[in-house]
Amino acid sequence: MTDPIRVLIVEDEPLTAEAHAAYVARLEGFTVVGSVGTGRAMLSAVAAERPDLVLLDLDLPDAHGLQLVRALRTAGFAVDVIAVTAANDARGVRNAIALGIVQYLVKPFSFRTFSERLTTYREYRQGFEGHRSLSQADIDERLGALRPATPSEPGKGITPGTLESVRAALMGATGGASATEVAEATGTSRVTARRYLEHLVSVGQVDKDVRHSGPGRPEYEYRWLR
Incomplete structure (x- = not known):
C-alpha cells in the first residue's frame, strides 16, 4: 500500500x-x-x-x-x-x-x-x-497530469458574470442575506438569485440556514464561508 x-x-x-x-x-x-x-x-x-x-x-x-x-x-x-x-x-x-x-x-x-x-x-x-x-x-x-483535463465549469444555466455578482453581494452582506436581498443587490429576480445561491451551496462556498423573522413562511439565509 x-x-x-x-x-x-x-x-x-x-x-x-x-x-x-x-x-x-x-x-x-x-x-x-x-x-x-x-x-x-x-x-x-x-x-x-x-x-x-x-x-x-x-x-x-x-x-x-x-x-x-x-x-x-x-x-x-x-x-x-x-x-x-x-x-x-x-x-x-x-x-x-x-x-x-x-x-x-x-x-x-x-x-x-x-x-x-x-x-x-x-x-x-x-x-x-x-x-x-x-x-x-x-x-x-x-x-x-498536473493540469485538470477540463477546468471547473459552473452548473448548467449559471453564467460567470452573474455568479460573480451574487458572490460579491453575499460577501458584502453583514451576517448573511436572503435570496430576496441578494436579488435586490444584483438586480436579478428572486428565483434567479436563489438558483445561484443554491449553486454556491452545492460547491461548498456558501452555507444556508433558516431565518426566522416572525409569523409567516420562513426564508433561508445564505452566508459566505471564509
Missing part, C-alpha cells in the same frame, strides 16, 4: 488553516503532518517533518511565500509546493511557476476545486512510482 502524501499547511489565519486541514482529511491518500502560520515556522517544520507537499499561503506576516520557496530550494529541499493565495496578478503567477510551484489555488475556492487540484497532484506523483527512467512520452504524460 502506498504511503499517504504528507502535507504541511502554511496559513496565518487559524480558521482558514483549519478549513484546509479539514479539506485534506476528506481526501484519500493524504495526511496533514503540521500547520504553521509564519515563514520562519514553515522552514523549521519542513526540516523537521520532511513533508511531501506544502500548501503555502503566499502572503504571510513575516515573509512572502515566493521568498520562502527560494529559501527551500537554496537549502536543498525538493518538497512540492501548491500556492494558496488571493493574489492572482500575472507577474506573481509567472514567478511562482518559474520557482517550480506545481499548482496555484486562488482564494476563495470550493472543496471541489481543492479536491481537483490535489487529486491531479496525487496522480502526478504516482506516475513516477516504479520507474527508474522515463521516455519523452512518459515525461509529457507526467507534466500533463
Whole structure:
C-alpha cells in the first residue's frame, strides 16, 4: 500500500488553516503532518517533518511565500509546493511557476476545486512510482497530469458574470442575506438569485440556514464561508 502524501499547511489565519486541514482529511491518500502560520515556522517544520507537499499561503506576516520557496530550494529541499493565495496578478503567477510551484489555488475556492487540484497532484506523483527512467512520452504524460483535463465549469444555466455578482453581494452582506436581498443587490429576480445561491451551496462556498423573522413562511439565509 502506498504511503499517504504528507502535507504541511502554511496559513496565518487559524480558521482558514483549519478549513484546509479539514479539506485534506476528506481526501484519500493524504495526511496533514503540521500547520504553521509564519515563514520562519514553515522552514523549521519542513526540516523537521520532511513533508511531501506544502500548501503555502503566499502572503504571510513575516515573509512572502515566493521568498520562502527560494529559501527551500537554496537549502536543498525538493518538497512540492501548491500556492494558496488571493493574489492572482500575472507577474506573481509567472514567478511562482518559474520557482517550480506545481499548482496555484486562488482564494476563495470550493472543496471541489481543492479536491481537483490535489487529486491531479496525487496522480502526478504516482506516475513516477516504479520507474527508474522515463521516455519523452512518459515525461509529457507526467507534466500533463498536473493540469485538470477540463477546468471547473459552473452548473448548467449559471453564467460567470452573474455568479460573480451574487458572490460579491453575499460577501458584502453583514451576517448573511436572503435570496430576496441578494436579488435586490444584483438586480436579478428572486428565483434567479436563489438558483445561484443554491449553486454556491452545492460547491461548498456558501452555507444556508433558516431565518426566522416572525409569523409567516420562513426564508433561508445564505452566508459566505471564509
